Amino acid sequence: MSMRGQVDIHWRTGELEGFAQFNLLPGITALIGPSGAGKTTLARLITGLEAPKGGTITLDGQRLFDSRENIDVRTDKRMIALVPQDSALFPHMSVYENLSFGCRIDEDLLMGLCERAGIRNLLDARVHEISGGEARRAAIIRAIASAPRLLILDEPMNGLDPKRRREMMALIRGLSDTTGQMVLMITHQAEEMLTVADNAILMDGLRATVHGPLQQVFARPETSELLDLDDAGELIIATISDRQDGMIGCALGGQTLWLPDDGEDIGTKVRLRVLARDVAIAKQRIEGISVINQIECCLVHINKRRRGTDLMLVPNGTDLHLSSRITARSLTALGLKEGDTVYALIKAVAVKELVATPKSASGS
Amino acid sequence: MISDFELAALTLSFKVAIWATLLSLPVAILVAHVMARRTFAGKTALEVLLHAPLVVPPVVIGYILLVTLAPNTAFGAWLESIGLSPAFKWQGAALASGLMAFPLMVRAIRQAFEAEPKTYREVALTLGASPWRTFWRISLPLALPGILSATALGFARAVGEFGATITFVANIPGLTQTLPLALYSAAQSPGGEAAAARLALLCLVPAIGSLAVSEWLSRRARRKRGLA
Incomplete structure (x- = not known):
């Protein structure tokens, strides 16, 4: 499996020291761990919204951060799109204006993605007129439309009912399969990881070092311990x-x-x-x-x-x-x-x- | 119904206040944005300086303008030589009122910038928008209701400006005599009570008008994003 990115950084969260060392592989990678493990912070560090204390971040052969070489590529130049938990659709724009905000793909392709996500009929709606699940799908399409090298989804299934949750998982899986989009999906639910991901990174207590193809990570004893799986299996x-x-x-x-x-x-x-x-x-x-x-x-x-x-x-x-x-x-x-x-x-x-x-x- | 004298004062007041607001607004947006987003050495000192016109007697502000910009000072003489001297002209009145309105506008706009959740501009950056584009497309539109009410506040303050104006550009009918100055003159002259009362009423027109317009505009902006 070819490697697309490497993260090897340490940072400070208040008094605590965080540490992450893993490879980013093509497909969908689940960054999984309990609440408070530092997953969102790690995502912000990778996007450049926060700066690590030291280390390196490399993506597609480009050095995005290197404390020794004094490299720190600006967030808007990294091409790493982030979909936060609250979706953050811009409230002063219509859904369509949101989608075209950072769009680098052509209109037909964008409309095709909207069709798949079931938001095609919402394009003219104002952001406050659509539901939370619709907003999240729109936010994901907005991020994919910016043609990022890496798409980071922060708890994309959070707050959705079981049916919508399954639909969202299918959507993420399908979008990654058809667009070849590399995705880092933050989650605390083993079910989401097992259903969607190709690879996994375990995170606990501000440390993210156990990583690899899903089955390998899943077979590790740390996994069942950390995820408190309802049943061993x-x-x-x-x-x-x-x-x-x-x-x-x-x-x-x-x-x-x-x-x-x-x-x-x-x-x-x-x-x-x-x-x-x-x-x-x-x-x-x-x-x-x-x-x-x-x-x-x-x-x-x-x-x-x-x-x-x-x-x-x-x-x-x-x-x-x-x-x-x-x-x-x-x-x-x-x-x-x-x-x-x-x-x-x-x-x-x-x-x-x-x-x-x-x-x-x-x-x- | 309305005398030429009153009309002149009203027109002049509008002209002065509009220019004062237009002059202050871009600078106020810039300063408010810097104050809301950045930390730097001397920020507190700058903050005190910015708020000075709110607490210092307006006469003092007018006096400072007079001793720095009057034609008998070095800088004033230079301004005179290139034809930009504001002293004893309506432009001077605009400058004085703009200065008095400035801290009020900065305050209101800064609050609007500070109220913007940072997640919007962060997401905009991750979508590849430059900080400049993020400011124009995200922060500025989101702060728009606040900027509109700041503008109305500044405009109303500029219309009502008296102390700094009369000290800096004097009270010359047709030239620098805005509504408050005209009202002051009328109140000073024997038998001018009726004129003073009419002028006082006229003063309310731009003040209340601007508040109403801004309230309407910001209501519309808020309704567009489902907040009202």
Whole structure:
């Protein structure tokens, strides 16, 4: 994966020292962490609205900030667009005037983007006449229309109801796929990261150093600790390879993971979440059971916890991970040890598909 | 209905006050913007100096103008030589009233700039707009209601200006005699009570008129962005 930017800076927030070191990769990167982690400040530092104490920021090969060389490119020359949480549509302009304010793309393209965002019929409206969700979509289109090298979205799903939230995720994903726009999306919700992002940067206590492709970051122990995930589980990105009896099958090595059919085309990339508590373990294949998925796995790690035991499994023929949470009693009864071959029993209906809408989930 | 004498004073008052306001406004916007946005050494001192015309007796301001700009001073003589001497002319009255109106306008405009949430201009910068364009397209329009009321305030203050004007440019009918000065003369002369009363009423026209116009304009500006 080619690198598009590097951030290696430290700064001061009151008495506290902040530190960030990560690469910016193409696609959508989630900057995720709890409130107060310093995510918005980091975004402001990257855009140049605030100055770091030291370090370097590089984007597309251009040095935007370098404390040693005394380089500090002005915000308006950085081509990094920011969509703040409050959208900040200019209140004295119409929606259309807002969109054309920093516009560097042609009118047809702009209108196409408005169409996709569902704001085409709002162009003549005054800013105070549209809803919060519409304002946010307009603000995102305004930012993309300025043809930025990097688009920073600060909590774009905040304050939206679940339906609008899904639509917004689909919109962001779709816009990034079709325009190739590199996006840094600030969020504190694991669901948003898992649904939309390609890459992730973890941030906590003014430090942002854990970064990389989503699955890698998600597999790190810091992630579940930091994000307080409601349930332990794994993220699987797979491709739909089969369709039978109202189900779709995703290839996992030579095996197939079945889940309910939501109408996606074969070949579509999907993001699946399998919770550890939904995975049961058997030592051999079982007949006469309703559970459809019986995935042959290698038991690579046993992690005894206060309540139950987490098993780390690798489906044979893949480098993916599954986890299973069982009781200590089951562990003893089955006599499991690391290195064993086991079967992960997963109900098809327990495989959660993390896509905003079936159509837009298709990766480019 | 209205005498030539009254009409002359009214016209002169308008002319003086309009010029005073037009002269002060751009400088007041600039100074207000600097005071609202920047911190620099000596800012407090500048602030005191800016507010001086509000607290110093107007006569003192007029006197200072007189001793610096009158033709018998070096600078005044030079101004006279290039034909720009303001002393004892309506231009001098405009200068004196403009100076008196200035701090009021700066105050009101500064408040308008300070009330603007910084997120708008920050977003404008991230969209690639230069600081200059951001000022013209974002900060200035957003401050417009405040600037309009500052203008009305300044205009009303300039129309009512008396002390600095009479000290600097004297009270010459048709030349420097604005409404307040005419009212003063009428009140001084025996049997001028009726004339004085009429002039006093006339003084209210530009003052209340300007407030009404500015209120209407800023209401319209606010309604356009859904604030009223």
